Amino acid sequence: xxxxxxxxxxxxxxxxxxxxxxxxxxxxxxxxxxxxxxxxxxxxxxxxxxxxxxxxxxxxxxxxxxxxxxxxxxxxxxxxxxxxxxxxxxxxxxxxxxxxxxxxxxxxxxxxxxxxxxxxxxxxxxxxxxxxxxxxxxxxxxxxxxxxxxxxxxxxxxxxxxxxxxxxxxxxxxxxxxxxxxxxxxxxxxxxxxxxxxxxxxxxxxxxxxxxxxxxxxxxxxxxxxxxxxxxxxxxxxxxxxxxxxxxxxxxxxxxxxxxxxxxxxxxxxxxxxxxxxxxxxxxxxxxxxxxxxxxxxxxxxxxxxxxxxxxxxxxxxxxxxxxxxxxxxxxxxxxxxxxxxxxxxxxxxxxxxxxxxxxxxxxxxxxxxxxxxxxxxxxxxxxxxxxxxxxxxxxxxxxxxxxx
Numbered sequence: 001x002x003x004x005x006x007x008x009x010x011x012x013x014x015x016x017x018x019x020x021x022x023x024x025x026x027x028x029x030x031x032x033x034x035x036x037x038x039x040x041x042x043x044x045x046x047x048x049x050x051x052x053x054x055x056x057x058x059x060x061x062x063x064x065x066x067x068x069x070x071x072x073x074x075x076x077x078x079x080x081x082x083x084x085x086x087x088x089x090x091x092x093x094x095x096x097x098x099x100x101x102x103x104x105x106x107x108x109x110x111x112x113x114x115x116x117x118x119x120x121x122x123x124x125x126x127x128x129x130x131x132x133x134x135x136x137x138x139x140x141x142x143x144x145x146x147x148x149x150x151x152x153x154x155x156x157x158x159x160x161x162x163x164x165x166x167x168x169x170x171x172x173x174x175x176x177x178x179x180x181x182x183x184x185x186x187x188x189x190x191x192x193x194x195x196x197x198x199x200x201x202x203x204x205x206x207x208x209x210x211x212x213x214x215x216x217x218x219x220x221x222x223x224x225x226x227x228x229x230x231x232x233x234x235x236x237x238x239x240x241x242x243x244x245x246x247x248x249x250x251x252x253x254x255x256x257x258x259x260x261x262x263x264x265x266x267x268x269x270x271x272x273x274x275x276x277x278x279x280x281x282x283x284x285x286x287x288x289x290x291x292x293x294x295x296x297x298x299x300x301x302x303x304x305x306x307x308x309x310x311x312x313x314x315x316x317x318x319x320x321x322x323x324x325x326x327x328x329x330x331x332x333x334x335x336x337x338x339x340x341x342x343x344x345x346x347x348x349x350x351x352x353x354x355x356x357x358x359x360x361x362x363x364x365x366x367x368x369x370x371x372x373x374x375x376x377x378x379x380x381x382x383x384x385x386x387x388x389x390x391x392x393x394x395x396x397x398x399x400x401x402x403x404x405x
Contacts, residue, residue, distance in 0.1 A: 032240040041243060044218070048250045051220055053227035057273035065267040066241025072263035073270050073299030079315040080277055080302025081107040082187045082214075085126065087308055089285075090348055092154045093133065094124040096170045097369075099178055104345035104371070105308045105392055106319040109185040109213065112175055116194045121145035122172035122203065128192060132156060134169065141193040145171075163369045172200075176207040182343045185212025187232075187304070190219070201225035214253045235260045241268040248272020255304065257282045258295050266299040275301040280311060289314045313391025321347065323385050323398040334380070334400060336365065337372040338387050346371020347393055354400065356383040375400065 032038065086098025087105070099110045113126040118141060130136040130143065134151040154160060154167040179186050186209060194200060198221035204213055205226050215222055215231045222229050233251035235244070237260050244254075245268045254261075254269045258278040266276050280291040280303040292303050292311050305311045312318065320341040325334060336354075338347045348367050354375070355362040363380075365373035380400050389395030 032242070035238075035240075037238065038240075038243055041239075041247065045246055045250050048218060048220060048223065048231075051223035051227060052250050054230070054252055055273075059271050059273050061245060061271040062267070063242065063245075066245065066264050066271075069263035069267045069299075072297065073267050075266075075296055075299050076275060076301035079296070079311075079317060080275060081109075081308060081311055081315070081317075082277060082302070082304040083107045083110045083308045084279075084281065084304050084306050085113065085124075086110050088306055091164050092156075092159045092167050094126060094170060095153050095164070095167045096174055096178065097164060097167065099170065099175055100345045101348065102308050103178065103182040103184060103343060104319075104340045104347055105312045106317065106340065106342075107184065107308050107312070108302070109187045110175070110179065111187040111189055111304060112172065113189050113191055114172060114194055114200065115140045115191050116196065116200075117145045117148055118142055119144045120196065120199075122194075122200060123148055124170045124172065124175060126191075130169075139193075172203065176204065176209060179209055179212070180207050182345070183212075185209055185214070187214050188216060190215065190217035197221045198225040201229060204229075216255070218251070235265065239265070241265060244268035245272050248274040253277060255279070258291055258300075258303075261295070261298060261300065263298045270299065277302045277304055279304050281306045309392040318389075318392050318394050321387060321389075321393045321396040323352070323387060323396050325385065325398060325400055333377055334375040335372050336367075336375060336385055336400070337370060338367050338393075338396070339371050341396070350387060350390075350393070353386050353388070354380055354383045355386075356380060 083102035085093035087101035088098055090101045091097035094113055102110045112124050115123050115125045117123060125140055129139050130151055133156050134153050135155040136151040148169050151169060152166040153169045154165040159165055197217060197219040201222045202225050204210055210226050210228050215229050218231050230252045232253040232255045233247050234256040235254050241264055244265050248269055249272060252274045254274055254276045256278060261278055269276050278295055278300060280288045283291050288305055288307050289310050292314055295303055322339055322341040324337045324339060336352055338350050338352060339345060348371055350367045352365045352367060352373055367373045383400040385400050386397040387395055
């Protein structure tokens with residue numbers, strides 16, 4: 001988030017933060033108040049504060065811990081997890097399947113890169129152009145909604161030619177409906193093509209997802225349309241603890257890279273009744289769990305991740321699963337699907353075991369699209385079907401009777 005005086009208020013605040021290396025939280029000196037950036041940030045806070053409507057913070061601040069925290073805070077008991085562009089290692093980023101798979105793992109929210117088309121509709125795409133992830137070219141702001149939706153959002157490696165090719169760029173309406181069905185929220189990363197942030201806030205409000213969602217934007221129009229919206233501040237290392245606390249009067253979520261945080265800065269954010277959710281992915285895919293664990297050891301409440309299954313497992317928050325047997329019309333046979341027991345979203349890449357005749361005949365199947373696997377044509381009716389479970393998904397079992405589970 002950042003802050004200018006008019007529409008990009010919070011974005012300017014982030015710009016202020018990166019002008020120079022500045023002060024590191026935990027080493028704030030008597031000169032911190034003299035830093036000109038402090039006054040710039042305070043001006044933006046003053047402009048936004050009358051617009052923010054959040055519950056009263058009953059936390060008693062401890063300013064000395066903003067300098068020397070001692071024992072780090074304990075983060076939220078229920079770990080907050082945001083899936084970056086959905087489950088983007090399981091399906092193409094910013095597609096509906098990517099978001100479905102993320103919600104299957106019970107994440108609190110999915111991060112959506114919000115763009116606005118030439119005719120004023122909202123879609124999910126990270127880049128300002130459609131070139132990298134689709135078979136089209138050009139700025140998304142120069143394309144109509146229908147033109148964007150006609151593109152193939154899986155026209156890049158490793159998805160090209162696979163099970164998700166072709167795919168559509170997801171509309172924000174689709175994602176909001178999905179989140180509503182899951183009972184979860186959206187992390188809206190509002191991109192430069194968006195010119196109607198009030199309209200965007202009203203759309204999220206229409207789906208009843210203001211309380212569940214967070215905004216990587218400090219445009220005042222968001223708060224004017226939805227005063228209860230929670231905005232994100234992307235921390236840089238320069239802000240002293242007292243300023244982190246003051247920012248927390250308007251921004252109730254702290255993001256950015258984990259390297260920007262310390263137990264001291266997290267303590268200051270918590271004293272303002274804000275939550276801290278740094279990225280887990282900046283150090284690389286193989287370091288996400290370690291980064292998550294480090295963040296938690298410092299007091300963070302959760303993370304934004306590219307691999308929700310790994311973080312759900314590391315957090316000890318495995319979800320319940322269910323095995324569903326159904327008729328696969330195209331294959332003229334049976335299909336076994338492993339899904340989240342609560343919301344019905346599937347788990348791809350899981351091993352399902354079929355056994356018949358007290359185990360004398362058995363086979364392992366790997367779930368794919370929608371968490372489903374086609375049963376071979378030979379007769380497996382009456383077989384037991386089981387999923388052994390893993391760190392992210394609890395075990396489940398059923399019997400292979402078509403149409404029943």
